[in-house]
Amino acid sequence: MNELIRFSDEQAMLLETASAFCREKSPIHAVRALLGSDHGYDRGVWEEIVALGWPALAIPENFGGSGLSLAEAAAIAEPMGRHLMAVPFASCQIFVAGVLAGADAALQAAVLPRIAGGAIGTVALFEQEGDWSLTAGEAFGARDGETVVLSGAKTFVCDAAVAGFVLVSFVLDGAPALAVLTEIAPERLRREIVIDETQRGYRLDLDGISVPMSKIMTGTRALAALDAVRDAALLLNAAAAAGGIAGVLDVTVEYLNTRTAFGRKIGSFQSLKHTCAEILVGLERTRSHVWHAASVLGSNQDAEIALRMAKTEAGEVFTFAGDRAVQFHGGFGFTFDCDAQLFLRRALWLEYSFGDGAHHRRWLADLLLA
Amino acid sequence: MNELEDFRREVAAWFRENRPAEPDFLLPESFMEVGSDAQFAYLRDWQRKIYEAGYLGMAWPKEYGGGGKAQAFQDIVNAEMAAQKVPFVPNTIGLNWAGPLILAIGTEEDKRRYIKGILNAEDIWCQGFSEPDQGSDLANSQTRAVRDGDSYVLNGSKIWTSLGTYAKYMILLARTNPQQPRYEGLSYFLVPMRTPGIELQPIRKLTGEYGFTQTFFRDARIPAASLMGKEGEGWKIAMLTLTFERGATGGQAGGVSRVALGLGDVVEMAKTARRDGRPALEDPFIRDQIVRFAIEDRGDQLCRARAEIPALCAERPNAIPLSNKLRVSEHRRRLLRFALSLQGANAARWVGDADATGGGKWQRAYFNSFSSTIGGGTSQIQANIVGERVLGLPKD
Numbered sequence: 082m083n084e085l086i087r088f089s090d091e092q093a094m095l096l097e098t099a100s101a102f103c104r105e106k107s108p109i110h111a112v113r114a115l116l117g118s119d120h121g122y123d124r125g126v127w128e129e130i131v132a133l134g135w136p137a138l139a140i141p142e143n144f145g146g147s148g149l150s151l152a153e154a155a156a157i158a159e160p161m162g163r164h165l166m167a168v169p170f171a172s173c174q175i176f177v178a179g180v181l182a183g184a185d186a187a188l189q190a191a192v193l194p195r196i197a198g199g200a201i202g203t204v205a206l207f208e209q210e211g212d213w214s215l216t217a218g219e220a221f222g223a224r225d226g227e228t229v230v231l232s233g234a235k236t237f238v239c240d241a242a243v244a245g246f247v248l249v250s251f252v253l254d255g256a257p258a259l260a261v262l263t264e265i266a267p268e269r270l271r272r273e274i275v276i277d278e279t280q281r282g283y284r285l286d287l288d289g290i291s292v293p294m295s296k297i298m299t300g301t302r303a304l305a306a307l308d309a310v311r312d313a314a315l316l317l318n319a320a321a322a323a324g325g326i327a328g329v330l331d332v333t334v335e336y337l338n339t340r341t342a343f344g345r346k347i348g349s350f351q352s353l354k355h356t357c358a359e360i361l362v363g364l365e366r367t368r369s370h371v372w373h374a375a376s377v378l379g380s381n382q383d384a385e386i387a388l389r390m391a392k393t394e395a396g397e398v399f400t401f402a403g404d405r406a407v408q409f410h411g412g413f414g415f416t417f418d419c420d421a422q423l424f425l426r427r428a429l430w431l432e433y434s435f436g437d438g439a440h441h442r443r444w445l446a447d448l449l450l451a
Numbered sequence: 452m453n454e455l456e457d458f459r460r461e462v463a464a465w466f467r468e469n470r471p472a473e474p475d476f477l478l479p480e481s482f483m484e485v486g487s488d489a490q491f492a493y494l495r496d497w498q499r500k501i502y503e504a505g506y507l508g509m510a511w512p513k514e515y516g517g518g519g520k521a522q523a524f525q526d527i528v529n530a531e532m533a534a535q536k537v538p539f540v541p542n543t544i545g546l547n548w549a550g551p552l553i554l555a556i557g558t559e560e561d562k563r564r565y566i567k568g569i570l571n572a573e574d575i576w577c578q579g580f581s582e583p584d585q586g587s588d589l590a591n592s593q594t595r596a597v598r599d600g601d602s603y604v605l606n607g608s609k610i611w612t613s614l615g616t617y618a619k620y621m622i623l624l625a626r627t628n629p630q631q632p633r634y635e636g637l638s639y640f641l642v643p644m645r646t647p648g649i650e651l652q653p654i655r656k657l658t659g660e661y662g663f664t665q666t667f668f669r670d671a672r673i674p675a676a677s678l679m680g681k682e683g684e685g686w687k688i689a690m691l692t693l694t695f696e697r698g699a700t701g702g703q704a705g706g707v708s709r710v711a712l713g714l715g716d717v718v719e720m721a722k723t724a725r726r727d728g729r730p731a732l733e734d735p736f737i738r739d740q741i742v743r744f745a746i747e748d749r750g751d752q753l754c755r756a757r758a759e760i761p762a763l764c765a766e767r768p769n770a771i772p773l774s775n776k777l778r779v780s781e782h783r784r785r786l787l788r789f790a791l792s793l794q795g796a797n798a799a800r801w802v803g804d805a806d807a808t809g810g811g812k813w814q815r816a817y818f819n820s821f822s823s824t825i826g827g828g829t830s831q832i833q834a835n836i837v838g839e840r841v842l843g844l845p846k847d
Binding site: 394 | 718732742762777
């Protein structure tokens with residue numbers, strides 16, 4: 082009946098299960114406890130997630146996965162975002178999307194069952210200039226017989242220190258190419274200091290890494306993989322932000338319902354109440370965009386428009402909601418102890434990953450306005 | 452299926468051939484904005500012509516003047532009217548509210564008396580729900596109706612009556628029993644407007660036009676048979692009135708009741724408007740603005756789709772319905788203001804100026820957009836409602 086948004090029983094079940102799971106496993110004190118940890122996540126929780134089969138949701142059954150899709154993964158990403166849960170879930174999904182779209186059967190068979198078994202995959206796409214284009218990087222590969230030797234460096238490689246596989250983009254013979262790297266030596270990684278302390282980003286030094294051609298995607302396969310990586314990242318990022326908006330709105334509303342000033346609950350002041358209503362409106366539009374985008378994923382141009390719209394709306398609303406959450410907490414909002422800053426940091430992290438609103442609106446203008 | 456496809460072609464051709472000539476005045480965007488005799492006469496004649504061609508009330512029973520056909524035929528006509536952007540039909544309250552209600556719960560006599568006149572625009576209908584002092588609280592209607600023999604005697608006043616000056620009948624919500632709780636004390640009437648004691652005072656809008664009246668009842672005596680249903684059922688019937696959409700007997704008569712400017716029109720205008728000697732649509736800032744509106748517009752459309760999926764509205768089931776008016780009306784007001792800015796210096800012209808873009812329709816539409824951000828509860832009240840009833844924030 083509903084052509085714009087499809088939401089299966091499977092998705093509804095996952096959304097409910099994941100909401101309960103994240104609420105229980107990622108209370109805010111647990112989030113704070115992980116801020117100073119090496120890898121940013123709780124291994125026990127991740128093992129439970131692997132046991133639930135979530136990292137392997139979109140992996141075909143013949144490779145040990147569930148044979149579902151990113152539309153189901155989004156139903157997990159949203160509650161994870163809401164509870165600021167930091168696990169390598171999105172990294173794995175984005176990696177799998179790239180491999181499924183671009184790798185040949187042999188490479189898929191070598192990689193995907195390992196992910197289904199609990200190994201972590203991630204992507205290495207961006208470089209020092211901070212350009213969001215997935216094809217503007219300068220890292221390159223030089224052919225040497227049946228192998229390619231890489232040069233350059235990648236940045237914002239999430240969860241690289243724990244990843245068994247890294248899908249890296251580079252230029253080969255003047256065109257975009259991708260390689261699946263395994264066993265990254267620790268000395269090639271430098272941990273970056275990033276705005277969201279729940280996240281782990283790394284600079285990856287590629288100089289001298291030798292990759293056999295069997296692990297490299299070129300030509301249309303590489304382009305298809307890059308598109309799939311972008312689509313997966315936009316959807317999961319927007320879904321996480323949608324969850325984050327709901328989470329930070331809860332924090333704000335609870336404070337406005339508790340804190341008293343000038344003899345009344347501060348939530349009764351219209352300047353605060355109306356801004357919360359504005360955030361709620363943004364949240365409703367965002368969730369609608371996200372679940373529409375999940376519904377049309379894989380339908381070419383419609384999907385690109387839907388995903389870029391979802392990313393734009395989600396990113397801007399979440400940052401606005403985080404910004405106002407800090408402000409509305411007053412003096413407490415200026416302290417590290419106030420949870421508002423955790424959400425604002427997550428919002429900025431998400432907004433500036435894979436392109437902000439202005440970036441995507443420029444692409445949307447070309448798609449919509451000719 | 453083939454029959455419907457043939458019909459679609461027939462209808463498309465009919466509207467292409469019979470589209471009325473462009474008038475030398477600016478047409479309104481909906482029945483709520485009809486402001487002059489010339490506009491009214493033009494639109495009434497257009498409705499009559501469509502009805503006489505057999506394209507209105509197609510799914511209403513034949514014996515009362517309808518077409519006695521399946522709703523699918525009327526749906527095709529509606530879609531074709533919207534696609535060709537032909538003028539709207541003005542008897543909206545009759546076609547979409549009073550008519551379906553009369554067919555659903557009216558007497559045989561009611562049906563014979565009212566239905567045909569609704570369809571051919573001979574009998575224009577207006578709506579008397581809002582009152583000057585009640586704000587957006589319909590259940591607080593204070594206009595009184597007192598039974599006296601074979602009559603009811605009306606006293607009080609209604610405001611924002613669209614087409615009030617042209618209407619022959621009004622659907623009226625009035626209080627028959629002030630002792631009863633506010634919902635139970637209301638009754639619903641079909642009121643003949645040309646009744647001694649009913650007086651109209653036109654209201655001049657911010658656009659300078661006369662589009663509404665205030666309607667005064669001073670001992671106006673109407674036949675007791677004007678009562679719909681029973682005394683005390685007014686609220687229930689008013690709510691029923693709001694539920695008629697499409698469907699078999701009892702559904703809306705059809706026809707497009709609004710031709711409003713939208714984002715697509717803004718994009719078209721941006722192709723001809725100029726910035727630094729180039730089409731405005733090439734200006735990166737303007738493109739960014741248009742995409743912002745497109746994302747909002749799409750977001751509201753998608754909210755309507757998501758509202759049908761309970762699993763995606765579980766946490767705050769009232770969030771989409773209670774924020775709808777705020778989202779949609781404010782979006783439209785800002786879009787129309789942006790449409791003015793696209794016109795450059797010409798933004799400062801007004802209806803009637805020879806060089807006004809589109810005859811000044813954008814300026815007029817922007818001013819009229821306040822009817823939605825104010826009417827039915829202002830945006831500020833809507834934001835309170837969202838804050839309090841959706842988010843659970845404390846009242847003032």
